[in-house]
Amino acid sequence: MAKRIEDLNVIDNRRLTDDIFVIELLCDTELPVLIPGQFVQVKVEGSPETFLRRPISIHDVNYKKNTLSLLIQIAGKGTAVLSQLKPNDGLNLVYPLGNSFTYPEDGEKILLAGGGCGVAPLLFLGRFLRSEGFKPDILLGFRNSKRVIEYERYAELGPVYLTTEDGSMGEKGFITGHSVLSHNRYERIYCCGPEPMMRAVATYSLGKGIECEVSLENLMACGIGVCLCCVTDTVRGHVCTCTEGPVFNVKELKW
């Protein structure tokens, strides 16, 4: 699918927590075909300190409404500016970028595992998998009950299992310690979250011989494979996260 530079219109910006928000964007032209795992590069206007675009994964797509949604956590000046966007504001995107999660084998037992704002691409992926007849389980980890986001949306896709670090909701601890893992034999795990979580899930998956893909969030400048800044170390050497990823099979990563 050809990449585009395009202005989209903000139609909604809702807060999920004090620092996490979802922006829904309407496209004037027909949306390109978007695949779960892909991301967009967002231009942040208005400050010399937000010089580069911000890479943000696609959270949800609604082809009927011709909209796409981005789930964003305020992590610095750029995302703080984005959090202030209002309906009718424009947002310039370079998209669609990156590879995608691999299509599962027929009948595979699938787990979507995520944490924090890393749950973002898993909603789009989960919807896609459901539409293709797969029935994934969903395992999400958060710091505490106040940080739990988008629970109802994930619950539409399949059973949701939760952990919180303080035990205020779901099981106490990290997702790799959740009892659902000992009660089920998953054959494929798709994971996105903080890097320590992804590393833990990768170790778990490799140990059990489960196919596992993670979505990386490396610092990025161009998003199209020319600046070579966002590389990750793999069995093939340094490769660009923006073009060869952001989704990687954990067997490829030198973690």
Add this chain to the structure above:
Amino acid sequence: MVNLGFSIGDLQFKNPVLTASGTFGYGTEFEDFIDISRLGGIIVKGTTLEPREGNPYPRMAETPSGMLNAVGLQNKGMDYFEKSIYPHIKGYGTNVIVNVNGSRMEDYVALAERVSKLKYIPAIELNISCPNVKMGGMAFGTNEDSAREVTRAVRAVYPGKLIVKLSPNVTDIVAFARIAEEEGADSISLINTLLGMAVDAERMRPLLSTVTGGLSGPAVKPVALRMVWQVARAVKIPVIGIGGIMTASDALEFILAGASAIQVGTASFIDPAASVKILEGIEQYMMRKGFSDLKEITGRINNVNN
């Protein structure tokens, strides 16, 4: 019609908008966004004889009005270029220039010789100014004797057009420009990135794995412009201006200061269509001001009496 063409010796360029090495890949990455045949030229990413993995991640840090990079010349090497990229270059419809790098003098010479055998590569850009490699690169471009030696050695084996890319990390940029000209360079391009660094105060550590890196973007433009102006007045060969060019106005500032052409670099990261937009803006400026030939405005600030 406005004539935007310029030339390096007998090598003609259809317009002065080139793309800077390391910011435009091999060109094909931009085909969804622009018609690359509209460009005056493409300088492909820094190439070395052997493949290079570059420096460890993180190798980029955003800074006010710019960015630091410490990529360290990651590239797939000359064999890959010859086999996988070169066969397509005829179809590019623009001048494709190879940016030549090495750790040792012999590497530069051997690579220049290899490139000289490629019929559709009319020029090389000799990169003696990369700040992100331990050996070679800027080490050659910040010492007058080694700058002279490497330019001379490459000139001896390379019959095509030789562009020497200068490092701004020197006290007297004009001295290096004169050396390049004396040793037979056909053109000079400047500036490569300015050596810089960034620190994360919260985590109390450098932002780059290499601590230091090369600064690019609008933050370096005034320094670049000053150096281009100084060099263009000191040498007779064409000067190609580089450094923080984001808009047509930026490009025109370099041309008015004496640059025969410019390279668009970091701007392509933020707007992959920046190069063509800059070209269109230059054209509009020429028409608006009633000029018909780029030469009428090249170095024009020097003609103003004040």
